[in-house]
Amino acid sequence: MIDLLLAFERMAVWMVWAGVVLALSMLCAVVTGRAAYAWHEERRHRFERHYGPLVARALEGDRAARHAIVTCPPRDHVAMATLLITPLIDDRDPRRVAATRAIVRKMTRGRLGNRLLPSRWWWRRALALRAIGLLQMANRTHEVIAALDDEHPEVRGAALDALADMQDPAALPVIVTRLHDASLQRGRRVAALAAFGARCEPLILDLAREDEEHRINYARALAVCGTERSRAILCEWTRDPRADVRAAAFEALAHVGLDDRAAALAINALESADAPVRAMAAGALRGWEGPGNAARHLARHLDDTWAVAVKAARSLQSMRQAGRDVLESWARRSDLAGILSRQMLWESARS
Amino acid sequence: MSLTGVLEIFTLLVTLYFALWNASQIAMGAAASMFLWRYQRRRTRRNRALAGRLASPPLVSVIVPACNEALTIVDSVRALLALDYEAREIVIVNDGSSDGTLGVLRRTFHMLPAPVAFAQPLSTARVRGVFRSIEEPALVVIDKENGGCKADAANAGINAASGVLVLVIDADTVLEPDALSRAVLPFLDDPTTVAVGGYVAIANGCRIEHGRVTDVALPRSWLARFQIVEYMRSFLLFRLACASHNGVTVISGAFGLFRRDAAIEVGGYDPTAIGEDMDLTLRLQTFFRSRRQPSRIAFVPLPMCWTQAPEDLASLRSQRCRWRRGLLQVLWRHRRAIGNPRYGIVGLGVLPYTAIVEGLGPLLEVSGYAITTVAVFLGVLNWSHYRVLLAVSILFGAAATMLAVLLSDVATRKYNRGRDLALLITIAIVENIGFRQLNSWWGCVGTVQALTGKGGWGPMRRRAFESRAA
Numbered sequence: 001m002i003d004l005l006l007a008f009e010r011m012a013v014w015m016v017w018a019g020v021v022l023a024l025s026m027l028c029a030v031v032t033g034r035a036a037y038a039w040h041e042e043r044r045h046r047f048e049r050h051y052g053p054l055v056a057r058a059l060e061g062d063r064a065a066r067h068a069i070v071t072c073p074p075r076d077h078v079a080m081a082t083l084l085i086t087p088l089i090d091d092r093d094p095r096r097v098a099a100t101r102a103i104v105r106k107m108t109r110g111r112l113g114n115r116l117l118p119s120r121w122w123w124r125r126a127l128a129l130r131a132i133g134l135l136q137m138a139n140r141t142h143e144v145i146a147a148l149d150d151e152h153p154e155v156r157g158a159a160l161d162a163l164a165d166m167q168d169p170a171a172l173p174v175i176v177t178r179l180h181d182a183s184l185q186r187g188r189r190v191a192a193l194a195a196f197g198a199r200c201e202p203l204i205l206d207l208a209r210e211d212e213e214h215r216i217n218y219a220r221a222l223a224v225c226g227t228e229r230s231r232a233i234l235c236e237w238t239r240d241p242r243a244d245v246r247a248a249a250f251e252a253l254a255h256v257g258l259d260d261r262a263a264a265l266a267i268n269a270l271e272s273a274d275a276p277v278r279a280m281a282a283g284a285l286r287g288w289e290g291p292g293n294a295a296r297h298l299a300r301h302l303d304d305t306w307a308v309a310v311k312a313a314r315s316l317q318s319m320r321q322a323g324r325d326v327l328e329s330w331a332r333r334s335d336l337a338g339i340l341s342r343q344m345l346w347e348s349a350r351s
Numbered sequence: 352m353s354l355t356g357v358l359e360i361f362t363l364l365v366t367l368y369f370a371l372w373n374a375s376q377i378a379m380g381a382a383a384s385m386f387l388w389r390y391q392r393r394r395t396r397r398n399r400a401l402a403g404r405l406a407s408p409p410l411v412s413v414i415v416p417a418c419n420e421a422l423t424i425v426d427s428v429r430a431l432l433a434l435d436y437e438a439r440e441i442v443i444v445n446d447g448s449s450d451g452t453l454g455v456l457r458r459t460f461h462m463l464p465a466p467v468a469f470a471q472p473l474s475t476a477r478v479r480g481v482f483r484s485i486e487e488p489a490l491v492v493i494d495k496e497n498g499g500c501k502a503d504a505a506n507a508g509i510n511a512a513s514g515v516l517v518l519v520i521d522a523d524t525v526l527e528p529d530a531l532s533r534a535v536l537p538f539l540d541d542p543t544t545v546a547v548g549g550y551v552a553i554a555n556g557c558r559i560e561h562g563r564v565t566d567v568a569l570p571r572s573w574l575a576r577f578q579i580v581e582y583m584r585s586f587l588l589f590r591l592a593c594a595s596h597n598g599v600t601v602i603s604g605a606f607g608l609f610r611r612d613a614a615i616e617v618g619g620y621d622p623t624a625i626g627e628d629m630d631l632t633l634r635l636q637t638f639f640r641s642r643r644q645p646s647r648i649a650f651v652p653l654p655m656c657w658t659q660a661p662e663d664l665a666s667l668r669s670q671r672c673r674w675r676r677g678l679l680q681v682l683w684r685h686r687r688a689i690g691n692p693r694y695g696i697v698g699l700g701v702l703p704y705t706a707i708v709e710g711l712g713p714l715l716e717v718s719g720y721a722i723t724t725v726a727v728f729l730g731v732l733n734w735s736h737y738r739v740l741l742a743v744s745i746l747f748g749a750a751a752t753m754l755a756v757l758l759s760d761v762a763t764r765k766y767n768r769g770r771d772l773a774l775l776i777t778i779a780i781v782e783n784i785g786f787r788q789l790n791s792w793w794g795c796v797g798t799v800q801a802l803t804g805k806g807g808w809g810p811m812r813r814r815a816f817e818s819r820a821a
Contacts, residue, residue, distance in 0.1 A: 012736065030776065130397050
């Protein structure tokens with residue numbers, strides 16, 4: 001024991017020195033980091049003060065301002081590109097995108113893609129892809145598509161973002177065929193589909209006819225970008241043997257809207273043994289005032305399981321007088337159906 | 352064994368503990384730095400814009416349990432209504448307040464009674480009524496009988512929530528405007544994400560206008576200053592290091608975003624738990640890991656919200672004793688997970704570390720100071736050994752805290768004044784002399800309270816947020 005303590009004492013001097021060095025290094029790192037940041041911020045502010053008005057004039061078509069930007073010192077190119085491209089994240093005005101693209105092309109002379117895209121560092125590749133997407137450089141679509149197979153998830157995500165931003169029809173098949181690709185971030189896949197909107201629909205329908213296995217994904221995609229053109233096939237899918245596909249089909253029907261046939265299918269599906277199917281069918285009937293007396297059928301599900309009951313109540317609320325009559329007749333009850341009915345009537349009265 | 356022998360063994364134990372603590376701080380610093388570096392690389396404005404570009408971003412229900420929060424509740428609600436994330440509802444749970452919290456809310460936001468229409472999968476004290484605001488359709492107030500703890504109120508909020516995600520915060524928490532749009536990103540990125548925690552910063556000394564932190568400065572109170580660097584160390588070293596290996600075991604009660612179905616599946620907050628936030632996080636970790644279901648608890652290393660730290664010794668003491676009791680209770684409840692390979696990094700790494708360093712740490716530290724002093728006087732230990740222990744402890748402690756300050760600088764860019772930086776560096780050194788020992792002592796008191804079953808919530812002096820810098 002004593003030996004151990006003695007050994008510790010022998011190490012003591014080294015430990016104290018290690019502590020001193022560590023503490024001083026951290027102190028230097030904090031001070032240096034702060035000084036570097038302050039310098040960077042000051043430089044950025046100065047840069048923005050100088051070039052900000054110039055950029056605004058250049059985007060409005062001022063040739064002199066455009067020339068001044070294009071001929072800015074090479075050391076300022078990254079900061080200039082940031083100043084030009086970042087606002088495009090929120091402002092997708094095609095004229096602004098085109099004007100910015102023209103300036104950046106002249107300024108970088110293709111280096112944006114040629115230097116950064118093949119970089120070994122993933123953040124550089126991601127940066128280049130985001131810039132290409134925001135600038136809608138259609139001539140680089142194939143490179144962006146290739147980046148969907150990049151080894152780094154952030155680069156794959158950036159590529160998907162870029163395709164969504166570019167909205168190049170040539171990229172549509174790729175986005176649709178990658179619907180089931182779990183290596184691509186789910187939120188981004190949905191955002192890309194939403195960006196193309198109804199333009200995705202024909203492709204999805206074509207692929208869905210060939211590929212029954214992934215029908216649920218196609219149904220979910222149609223819930224984002226489907227139109228009434230998809231209604232017939234969605235009606236077919238409501239008879240699929242898989243309950244999750246049937247539920248997704250009714251969810252998509254809620255998005256594309258019902259016709260008499262689809263409404264009849266939804267009313268029939270209210271008797272399904274699967275609660276998710278009943279819930280989605282009840283949701284699909286929202287606002288339906290056509291044949292089938294949907295309100296009467298929905299009323300029977302006000303005391304179903306919670307998910308079904310809520311969807312039924314919401315749909316009844318949206319059915320104007322027919323729904324209100326049903327809700328009023330159920331509102332006197334003390335069970336879940338009564339509570340939900342009173343809630344729906346209360347909300348309707350307030351809106 | 353002679354007294355001298357016992358003292359020698361104990362001194363060795365304390366020395367080993369200090370070595371473990373210091374080594375772990377350095378290791379955590381390295382892991383946290385790597386995590387932060389990767390996070391900063393991914394943190395782009397385009398990524399943040401993702402939620403805004405989705406046709407239907409996930410609905411988030413912000414749950415605010417409020418018991419006697421009349422002083423701060425209006426500021427908090429206003430800040431919540433001004434969040435930059437559109438798909439959100441705000442559920443205030445009035446937990447039987449006696450200070451007129453409900454009245455303040457009803458008057459300020461013109462709220463009307465509405466039917467109680469929601470499933471209640473988590474059992475709670477009786478819900479007396481629901482109030483909805485006509486002016487702010489996204490605002491709901493649940494009025495319930497006092498359940499005796501925040502957990503019960505949070506569960507009532509989770510029951511009433513319409514969102515697929517629930518954010519549970521404290522009533523005195525001021526959220527950053529972009530907190531939600533940042534916090535939902537891990538859920539969009541990875542469907543296995545079940546919860547997300549965030550960095551909770553201290554608002555003392557900051558200027559708060561209209562429920563927003565508009566100017567960040569250090570407070571005048573040294574107690575609050577010490578807690579600022581303590582929070583930095585806790586959130587930006589320990590939790591980041593844990594998050595880098597999916598081993599987060601605590602999502603602070605001040606800011607926790609959960610998948611509602613996952614929270615309900617594990618039974619929501621446990622009203623009998625003192626550290627209900629750590630208990631829920633650990634139950635989520637163990638539930639999914641024991642079923643071999645892929646799950647992730649993410650951590651966002653940016654200030655998500657600001658909260659008040661106690662500035663008087665009595666409040667701080669009661670808070671620390673309560674935290675201590677909560678920690679020991681949770682460790683006891685999850686004792687089977689400690690060292691259990693079934694729970695992966697949580698069972699083999701984080702929980703054993705927490706049990707040794709946080710569970711036994713204060714006891715070893717306090718008894719170490721006392722017994723080492725005795726050993727010096729008895730001649731078992733010489734003065735130089737004693738001084739070295741103290742010096743190493745202070746130097747490594749200061750280095751760890753300065754690393755946390757550095758990470759905070761990189762992640763948050765707050766405390767921008769030169770004076771604040773100088774103060775932070777001073778605090779990093781000074782807190783090792785006095786405050787750290789005091790904390791350890793309170794840890795011992797909390798342990799005694801836990802063993803004897805004593806100690807309640809304790810006094811907690813509430814203040815309205817300052818509208819001017821202190």
